[in-house]
Amino acid sequence: MSRIAYVNGQYVQHSEAAVHIEDRGYQFADGVYEVCEVWNNQIVDMPRHLDRLGRSLSELSIDWPMSRPAVEFVLRQVVRRNKVRNGLVYIQVTRGVSKRDHFFPPANVAPSIVVTARSSNPAAVNAQAEAGISVFSYPENRWPRVDIKTVALLPNVLAKQSAKERGGKEAWYVDADGNVTEGGSTNAWIVTKDGKLITRPAESGILRGITRTAILDLVEREGLSFEERPFSLEEAYDAKEAFVTAATNIAMPVVRIDDKVIGNGHPGSVATRLRELFHTATDLKVV
Numbered sequence: 539m540s541r542i543a544y545v546n547g548q549y550v551q552h553s554e555a556a557v558h559i560e561d562r563g564y565q566f567a568d569g570v571y572e573v574c575e576v577w578n579n580q581i582v583d584m585p586r587h588l589d590r591l592g593r594s595l596s597e598l599s600i601d602w603p604m605s606r607p608a609v610e611f612v613l614r615q616v617v618r619r620n621k622v623r624n625g626l627v628y629i630q631v632t633r634g635v636s637k638r639d640h641f642f643p644p645a646n647v648a649p650s651i652v653v654t655a656r657s658s659n660p661a662a663v664n665a666q667a668e669a670g671i672s673v674f675s676y677p678e679n680r681w682p683r684v685d686i687k688t689v690a691l692l693p694n695v696l697a698k699q700s701a702k703e704r705g706g707k708e709a710w711y712v713d714a715d716g717n718v719t720e721g722g723s724t725n726a727w728i729v730t731k732d733g734k735l736i737t738r739p740a741e742s743g744i745l746r747g748i749t750r751t752a753i754l755d756l757v758e759r760e761g762l763s764f765e766e767r768p769f770s771l772e773e774a775y776d777a778k779e780a781f782v783t784a785a786t787n788i789a790m791p792v793v794r795i796d797d798k799v800i801g802n803g804h805p806g807s808v809a810t811r812l813r814e815l816f817h818t819a820t821d822l823k824v825v
């Protein structure tokens with residue numbers, strides 16, 4: 539089956555989908571994006587993703603490319619037209635196409651919008667969750683506005699590639715105080731030896747993950763012991779469990795950080811339970 543993408547008002551063949559060479563996303567990484575999980579023909583937590591998209595756009599003074607209900611419609615259409623039952627839907631909005639110039643383009647330049655969707659293999663992701671992943675620490679080197687979900691992901695690309703070359707699946711950024719901020723494309727969590735879940739507050743230094751927010755709802759609902767505070771790499775090495783969260787992998791157990799085995803080297807019970815219960819704490823919109 540051929541894939542379909544949405545580009546600036548048109549549904550086109552994915553293989554032929556293109557934006558102009560003077561799109562500011564291409565030239566300046568002047569744009570933002572969202573990735574939503576598609577689960578059982580439903581888009582997971584779409585309202586929260588679109589709230590965050592609106593915030594990212596507003597922080598960068600980029601207009602919505604169309605009304606929010608129209609964006610919702612397109613997201614659903616792209617999922618449906620690609621027959622995605624389980625997978626991801628991606629939306630990217632940039633400041634539009636204009637002659638290359640650092641200054642913002644004239645007001646009549648419309649933002650660009652691209653939406654794509656693709657199927658995933660839930661069995662493969664679940665198999666990874668049953669084995670757990672390795673992460674490698676990496677010095678925090680990103681700009682301070684990581685709360686905005688911009689397409690400027692070069693530091694994340696380099697950190698994740700470095701982890702991959704050492705046999706890992708994720709990089710954990712460590713700031714100048716020795717605290718873990720987050721992963722290259724995930725939020726970071728640990729469970730202490732006395733069973734307390736810890737994750738860093740989202741006020742600074744991290745992206746406020748939508749999966750993180752849904753997990754926090756779940757943690758409250760299940761009455762789990764929890765504290766939102768920074769934690770150090772040393773504390774993570776010594777944790778009973780560690781895991782990462784993102785729309786792409788829900789809660790993914792971490793069984794090794796650098797050369798340290800975490801807990802008993804197997805996925806922890808808290809991460810596994812949160813993963814199992816995850817969709818009971820999310821907003822699900824049928825496509």
Ligand code: PLP
Pocket residue numbers: 573720721722723724725744745746747748749750783784785786
């Ligand atoms: N942190 C970073 C840097 C990310 O890129 C992502 C997802 O792409 C996350 C955290 C997790 O966010 P979410 O749960 O909304 O997918």
